Amino acid sequence: QKEVEQNSGPLSVPEGAIASLNCTYSDRVSQSFFWYRQYSGKSPELIMSIYSNGDKEDGRFTAQLNKASQYVSLLIRDSQPSDSATYLCAVNIYTGNQFYFGTGTSLTVIP
Amino acid sequence: SQTIHQWPATLVQPVGSPLSLECTVEGTSNPNLYWYRQAAGRGLQLLFYSVGIGQISSEVPQNLSASRPQDRQFILSSKKLLLSDSGFYLCAFGRVSYEQYFGPGTRLTVT
Numbered sequence: 001q002k003e004v005e006q007n008s009g010p011l012s013v014p015e016g017a018i019a020s021l022n023c024t025y026s027d028r029v030s031q032s033f034f035w036y037r038q039y040s041g042k043s044p045e046l047i048m049s050i051y052s053n054g055d056k057e058d059g060r061f062t063a064q065l066n067k068a069s070q071y072v073s074l075l076i077r078d079s080q081p082s083d084s085a086t087y088l089c090a091v092n093i094y095t096g097n098q099f100y101f102g103t104g105t106s107l108t109v110i111p
Numbered sequence: 112s113q114t115i116h117q118w119p120a121t122l123v124q125p126v127g128s129p130l131s132l133e134c135t136v137e138g139t140s141n142p143n144l145y146w147y148r149q150a151a152g153r154g155l156q157l158l159f160y161s162v163g164i165g166q167i168s169s170e171v172p173q174n175l176s177a178s179r180p181q182d183r184q185f186i187l188s189s190k191k192l193l194l195s196d197s198g199f200y201l202c203a204f205g206r207v208s209y210e211q212y213f214g215p216g217t218r219l220t221v222t
Contacts, residue, residue, distance in 0.1 A: 034210060043201055043213040044155075088155070090211070098170075099211055103154035
C-alpha cells in the first residue's frame, strides 16, 4: 500500500499558464507536507512546506492542503521553462522520523 | 547557515568491491540524518536514518550498512557491491516533523 501517490505525468503546460500538481496520502495522522523540485541529475530542492489546512503562497507557488480529503497540491502560476522538472510530494507522519515520498510528477513548460 | 556535503560526486565501482560514502552537515547540531537511494526513473527509497550518534535505523535489509561516528557525520558502506546497488545516493538532514534538506548526491555505477 503506497503511502503517497502522485500522477507521474508527464504534465505539459505552455509558458505563462498555471501548472497544477496533485498528491494524495493514505495515513490520516500525517502531519507535515512538503513539495520538492528535482532537476534532472540533481538532488531534490525544497520549495514549499505546509502544516495546516488551507493555502500557503510563496511567490509563484501555492501549496494547498486538505486533510479531510487527504490531498495536497501545488500550483505554479506564470509557469516558466525553468520550472521544467520533477516535483516530489513528501509527507511526514506524526509518529515517526520518516518522510514518505511520492514517485514524482514530471512537468514540462513549453516556451 | 546550514550546509550538507557529500562525496564523492560520482563513483564507478566493480561488482564485489567495497563502498564508502560520506556525508557531513554544517551549521546545525543533533540533526536527524538520512540516506536515500534513487534508482533511474524511480522514487526515493529510504535506506537508513539516524537520530543520534551510534543510533541507526535500517529500512531496507540489504548489503548496505550505515554508521554515525560523529554528530554531523553519516557514512554509508558496503563490503561487496551488487549491480543492483547502482543509483543516486542522497544524504539528507532535518528535524522531526520539519523539512529535510538534501545534499548534492553521489551517483554510483556498479559495473
